[in-house]
Structures are given as structure tokens and as C-alpha cells.
Amino acid sequence: MTIAAFDTVAIVDWSASNGPSPARPSADAIWIGTATAAGTEARYFRTRAEAEAQLSALIDAERTADRRLLIGFDFPMGYPKGFAARLTGQADPRALWRWLAERVTDMGNRNNRFAVADEINASFAAKAGAGSAGGPFWGRPSGLPLSHLPERKAVDYPALGLPERRAVERCVPRAQPVWKLFTTGSVGSQALMGLPMIHRLSQCAGTAVWPFDPPDTCPIVLSEVYPSLLAPLVAQQPGIKDAAQVTLLARALWRLSDRRALDPLFAAKDIDDLHEEGWILGAGHETALLAAAEGP
Known part of the structure; x- marks a missing residue:
């Protein structure tokens, strides 16, 4: 399988906070890091509704522009077997x-x-x-x-x-x-508050959710990620950890995609329960992710 490159990669650091986050950008809140050929940026959101609206708009814009989009969410997409x-x-x-x-x-x-x-x-x-x-x-x-x-x-x-x-x-x-x-x-709380959104976003035309769907048949791909795979590099960054990790992971995945080097991360796992439990994109490929994330 050869996966066509993604024009945009977005990484979502979710939150189950019971109330809006502070007006001033803060830790332990929702951050979305985005990487494109033009560079990377991190945006802060006070509520889940605002973040979901932004993601829906991003999906619509990328699909309309005939661009491929990968969105990673830092919560499980599935539960243990059974x-x-x-x-x-x-x-x-x-x-x-x-x-x-x-x-x-x-x-x-x-x-x-x-x-x-x-x-x-x-x-x-x-x-x-x-x-x-x-x-x-x-x-x-x-x-x-x-x-x-x-x-x-x-x-x-x-x-x-x-x-x-x-x-x-x-x-x-x-x-x-x-x-x-x-x-x-x-x-677990992030999953309970995030999976209803995955249900809604997955209804958007041209959207696949990996590993439950093949990542090469739709222009929009949603997946589970774990930004802590980049923990050694994130620890070296100034400022708010959440902002740093979504930016670094978005950059790493975009660069691997641009080099046509994402296939190993999406390769089928020899796990019986994969299509019930899900999988973390990049698990087992930390070295490649860290190398791709380094540098400006």
C-alpha cells in the first residue's frame, strides 16, 4: 500500500474539562496543531464545541480544495475487546x-x-x-x-x-x-467526550477513520495519536507543553507524509482485535517520528 501524501496534518489535544478553559491560553485545555507546506501553528480553544466547529470547517475547506487531510486525536477510538x-x-x-x-x-x-x-x-x-x-x-x-x-x-x-x-x-x-x-x-473521560465528535465527523463525506477504514480511499482520514511518543523532544520546548506537542507531532507526520514515508505507520498490524480496539498511529515508530519532528 502506498498512501498519497497529506496536504495538511492536524493534531488535537483534547480535554474533558467540565467548564470553559481560561480566556488566556493555558495548559490542560484543547489545542490543535496544524502542519502544511507553509509551516506549523498551534491554536487554543476554550470549549469542545468551538474546537469541533473548527475541525468541521477544516474538513469542509480541505475537501472543497481537493486536498488530503489527516487529523489525529489524543484519545482512544475503540475500547478493549468485548x-x-x-x-x-x-x-x-x-x-x-x-x-x-x-x-x-x-x-x-x-x-x-x-x-x-x-x-x-x-x-x-x-x-x-x-x-x-x-x-x-x-x-x-x-x-x-x-x-x-x-x-x-x-x-x-x-x-x-x-x-x-x-x-x-x-x-x-x-x-x-x-x-x-x-x-x-x-x-477515559477524554474518550467519552471525544467519541461523540468522532461519530459526527465520520459522517462527513469522504471521511475514513483508521484503522477501521483503509487510509488510502478517502481524502479525509481521522486517527488516534499519542503525542507523548515525542516526550523527549517535547520536554526540551519552551512554553505550554500542549501547544508544543501538537505542533511537533503535526510537523513529524506531515514531513513523513511529504517524504512518502507514512506507509509503515499505517501498515496492517498482526493483531486480531485491531478493528474493534483501534491503534495509535505511530506506536512502535517513535524513532522515525522524533527524527522527523526535529529542526525548524
Whole structure:
């Protein structure tokens, strides 16, 4: 497979913040780094709605201009094997995105992600009956009373019949499990707040979501990324870490694309559950990413 070069690469550092981020550009908020032949830039967004509107506009503009666009999101696109089928009846991440899009609310960045996780855990417990292991999610603010969502990790995943980690998270141990919803590294909350957007963006004409779709058949490709693959280089940058990492990863992927060197990153993985769990674009190719990101 030879993948046509992408004219634009955008990397999204997402946030599950329950409220708008500060007016002044800050860490732990939404940043979008973009790379083109003209260079790179990072933009700051206070709310998820603003960021999604920008991404939708970018997709429309690039498609209208007959340009290829790759957008990477720093949250999982799928869950460990078995979860989607048990929740939706279909072993298909798209069914899960749709399920979440129908239930997650997000008004002015005020959202119900913990309540949705509590509902999911409750549904697992109800289906399993008395003595069940509950549900897979954990982590919430101590003052939020949700009887099916434990404040701290108290889940026996083997008893629940679900893996704690996806295959890619076992290959990238620094990546946090998707079930964790609160405190440092809680990518689970980002996924709950991001996957409804993936459902909506994936409906745009000419849009593929890798690895669930081939990356060479549509002009717009969405994928999961993990900016921490560039951690050694990001640590050397001044300013806000979030801005640096989205810019560096966008630059790295654009340069690899321009050199027609992206194919190894998109190559099919010998993993049975790839099309249910997803994969981090660039996992296992850190050396190539770091080399491409270096320099002006």
C-alpha cells in the first residue's frame, strides 16, 4: 500500500474539562496543531464545541480544495475487546460512538460524562445479576454521588470478562487504560467526550477513520495519536507543553507524509482485535517520528 501524501496534518489535544478553559491560553485545555507546506501553528480553544466547529470547517475547506487531510486525536477510538458488543450488541466501534453520541450532553463544556459511565456500569451489573463484578469504569469526584461508579479503582477485570487494556496500550505502557475517568492521565473521560465528535465527523463525506477504514480511499482520514511518543523532544520546548506537542507531532507526520514515508505507520498490524480496539498511529515508530519532528 502506498498512501498519497497529506496536504495538511492536524493534531488535537483534547480535554474533558467540565467548564470553559481560561480566556488566556493555558495548559490542560484543547489545542490543535496544524502542519502544511507553509509551516506549523498551534491554536487554543476554550470549549469542545468551538474546537469541533473548527475541525468541521477544516474538513469542509480541505475537501472543497481537493486536498488530503489527516487529523489525529489524543484519545482512544475503540475500547478493549468485548465492550462494544456487550453495551450495544455489535462488536463495532461505530455502534459505540453512536451510543455515546445519543447520551453524552455537553453545553458550554458542562457535561454528564460521569453519569453516562455510571449508567454503563449499572447496565453491566443488571445484565450480570446478583454478585456481578459491576462495570468497567472507575474514577469520579468525591462529592459526586453515583452508586455504580467507584471513586477509586475497584474492578476485577478478569471476573468482568473484559481486558483492562487494549493491545496497543500493552505495547505502549505509558498510555492509560480507557476505563480511568478522573485524576491525572484520565484518558477515559477524554474518550467519552471525544467519541461523540468522532461519530459526527465520520459522517462527513469522504471521511475514513483508521484503522477501521483503509487510509488510502478517502481524502479525509481521522486517527488516534499519542503525542507523548515525542516526550523527549517535547520536554526540551519552551512554553505550554500542549501547544508544543501538537505542533511537533503535526510537523513529524506531515514531513513523513511529504517524504512518502507514512506507509509503515499505517501498515496492517498482526493483531486480531485491531478493528474493534483501534491503534495509535505511530506506536512502535517513535524513532522515525522524533527524527522527523526535529529542526525548524
